[in-house]
Amino acid sequence: MAQDNPSFGTPGRDYFRHINGLAPQDDGPVWMVNFMHYKTEASYVDGSRGLTGRQADDLYMPTAVLQAIGAEVPFYGDVVMQLDPNPPRWDRIGVVRYPTRRSFVEMQARPDFQELVVHKHAGMESTIITGCRPFAIAEGMRPDPSTWSSLEHAPTADDGPVTVIHMMKFAPGGLADGMAKYQEKAGQLVKKYGGGPVAMFEVEGTIMGDGREWDQVRFVSYPSLRAFFAMVNDPERTEAQGDHRNRALEYTYTVVVRATIDSFVTNGAI
Numbered sequence: 001m002a003q004d005n006p007s008f009g010t011p012g013r014d015y016f017r018h019i020n021g022l023a024p025q026d027d028g029p030v031w032m033v034n035f036m037h038y039k040t041e042a043s044y045v046d047g048s049r050g051l052t053g054r055q056a057d058d059l060y061m062p063t064a065v066l067q068a069i070g071a072e073v074p075f076y077g078d079v080v081m082q083l084d085p086n087p088p089r090w091d092r093i094g095v096v097r098y099p100t101r102r103s104f105v106e107m108q109a110r111p112d113f114q115e116l117v118v119h120k121h122a123g124m125e126s127t128i129i130t131g132c133r134p135f136a137i138a139e140g141m142r143p144d145p146s147t148w149s150s151l152e153h154a155p156t157a158d159d160g161p162v163t164v165i166h167m168m169k170f171a172p173g174g175l176a177d178g179m180a181k182y183q184e185k186a187g188q189l190v191k192k193y194g195g196g197p198v199a200m201f202e203v204e205g206t207i208m209g210d211g212r213e214w215d216q217v218r219f220v221s222y223p224s225l226r227a228f229f230a231m232v233n234d235p236e237r238t239e240a241q242g243d244h245r246n247r248a249l250e251y252t253y254t255v256v257v258r259a260t261i262d263s264f265v266t267n268g269a270i
Contacts, residue, residue: 006208008124015131015205019101027100031074031201031269033217034095035128035167035253037088042122054091056123065113069106070099074269075199075219077163077259084254088126093165093257095199101131128167129208132201132217134269141187143196143221145265151194153227162225163198163257163264166218169250175215178248185240193231195222199269212251221265228256 038053051059066072075095082089098104107113148155155161170179190196199219206213222228231237 006121006124008121008126009128009208010211011208012206015207016105018205019105019131022101024102027102029133030098030101030104030204031132031134032096032098032104032207033130033132033167033201033203034093035090035255036092036094036124037126038091038123039125042119044118044122048122051123053123053125056119057092060116060119060123062113062116065107065110065116066096068112069103071103071107072097073261074263074267075163075259076261077257079255080162080225080258081256082254083256084252086251086253090253090255093255104131126210127208128210128214129206130167130201130203130214130217131205131207132203135200135202137197137200137268138187141191141196142198142268143191143194143223143265145223148194148223151223151227153193153224153230155224159224159226160258161265162222162228163259163262164195164220164222164228165253165255165257166216166220167214167253168216168218169213169252170215170248171250174248174250178244178246182240182244182248186237186245189231189234189237190220190222193222193227193234195220195227195231197221198264201269219264221262225256 036057038057040053041049042051042053042056043049063073073094073096075093078092079090145161148161197218198221201217203214203216222231
């Protein structure tokens with residue numbers, strides 16, 4: 001890693017050991033999902049001031065490095081709303097697909113990466129980075145953006161598409177019981193309002209975080225923020241949440257993002 005004890009999170013050393021122990025034939029693509037919360041003012045080791053944490057992270061963005069190792073950014077955007085009351089208040093979400101887990105680890109030692117990562121350390125207040133693998137979306141549940149213009153809550157210049165991201169830890173038995181029952185109802189309501197899942201991930205380990213473990217990260221897109229809130233306020237969904245979703249989860253983050261990079265809607269996670 002770029003720094004053994006970064007100030008913005010707890011390294012997931014078990015996951016790093018798992019990656020380092022993988023034989024080449026057992027390695028493969030991994031999607032790193034990044035939740036980011038910035039400092040109000042960036043703080044550099046040399047005392048430099050004058051940038052916000054977000055501006056420092058903009059300087060960090062290692063586009064050329066990622067291209068050099070065959071990685072890509074399928075999703076990137078700013079948080080416009082966080083629905084859960086849990087701190088921190090996330091600012092930005094990004095996803096990077098690496099060709100192998102090993103390529104992610106080896107990137108940390110590249111000189112061109114080291115030159116950039118100082119900006120991340122200066123600007124980041126806290127982060128959660130999970131290594132993930134996609135799983136299949138149920139047939140017929142993906143949204144169809146070509147139909148969005150005809151919907152009641154169609155995207156407009158002032159209210160364009162949003163992606164709602166759920167990072168979840170299930171209570172014991174919560175996935176097979178409460179969450180499955182909630183999805184039976186909520187899935188159809190999401191579709192009713194033009195939305196649908198565009199990427200679904202199982203978390204295989206945490207690179208950086210707060211010491212907690214996570215099970216899944218789900219990306220669900222809607223034609224507009226209005227469409228999302230119409231779904232949220234639908235009485236059938238409210239009833240299903242009270243009956244099933246709340247007891248299915250041990251803890252969660254739910255954020256609404258407007259993406260500047262998004263290939264999930266058109267291409268999915270793979």
